[in-house]
Amino acid sequence: MESDGQAFADDGSGVTGGVGDGCNEESRKLLNTKVKEETFNWRINFSTIPENNLSNTEVQDAFQAAHTNWTHLQNPCGLSDTFGKSVSFAGGSDANSGVQNTPGVGDICNHDLYDFISLNSFGALDNYAVTCINGKLDQGDNIVQSADVKYRQSTNYTIRPGDPDCNNAVDIESLATHEFGHVWGLDDLIQGHSPALTMTTGGGYRIRCNSALSSLAKGDVLGIKAKY
Numbered sequence: 001m002e003s004d005g006q007a008f009a010d011d012g013s014g015v016t017g018g019v020g021d022g023c024n025e026e027s028r029k030l031l032n033t034k035v036k037e038e039t040f041n042w043r044i045n046f047s048t049i050p051e052n053n054l055s056n057t058e059v060q061d062a063f064q065a066a067h068t069n070w071t072h073l074q075n076p077c078g079l080s081d082t083f084g085k086s087v088s089f090a091g092g093s094d095a096n097s098g099v100q101n102t103p104g105v106g107d108i109c110n111h112d113l114y115d116f117i118s119l120n121s122f123g124a125l126d127n128y129a130v131t132c133i134n135g136k137l138d139q140g141d142n143i144v145q146s147a148d149v150k151y152r153q154s155t156n157y158t159i160r161p162g163d164p165d166c167n168n169a170v171d172i173e174s175l176a177t178h179e180f181g182h183v184w185g186l187d188d189l190i191q192g193h194s195p196a197l198t199m200t201t202g203g204g205y206r207i208r209c210n211s212a213l214s215s216l217a218k219g220d221v222l223g224i225k226a227k228y
């Protein structure tokens with residue numbers, strides 16, 4: 001059993017201005033993991049959702065929309081719209097994701113579960129969320145056995161990033177779309193790549209009151225198509 005924590009970093013830097021559609025941006029980086037099953041089942045620990053923020057249904061719908069962004073390869077570029085995978089919500093769970101407060105050592109992410117908790121800073125960066133992949137080698141492929149995602153509980157999230165009163169909140173669908181990219185086997189692109197690519201890190205501003213990353217750019221789609 002191996003675990004491979006991945007993080008979407010918010011260091012508050014990066015260029016400002018429009019994200020664009022990313023249809024000329026082909027950058028992608030593949031993890032060595034891939035999902036073998038046709039349908040990926042996922043759960044939420046509803047009891048961990050931040051109070052006074054989003055309802056259980058709003059979070060569930062945002063996560064489902066984020067999954068659909070991948071399973072339907074939602075993109076503005078006219079590229080292929082499927083790669084033969086689907087997802088299914090398997091219900092609530094009282095379990096906690098295997099991601100530790102300080103991700104990395106000791107993670108056993110075997111629940112296919114998304115939850116919220118305080119995430120300590122690690123490295124030089126603060127992070128919104130961490131995806132942990134439990135992979136197993138099978139005939140040369142590192143097959144995803146399960147994957148958990150832990151979201152920072154103290155973040156101010158929104159499902160309406162275009163609202164005038166968004167107040168710098170993080171679009172949870174955009175954030176989840178990035179994290180689910182890791183579940184399907186895509187790695188982070190470091191800063192310097194197009195901010196329109198869902199898998200680019202280091203630009204938290206892109207998902208604050210901005211839904212641009214809730215659809216994929218060209219490199220994101222090419223990465224998935226290369227893997228499946």
Ligand SMILES: [Zn+2]
Pocket residue numbers: 006007008009178179182187188201
């Ligand atoms: Zn990431």
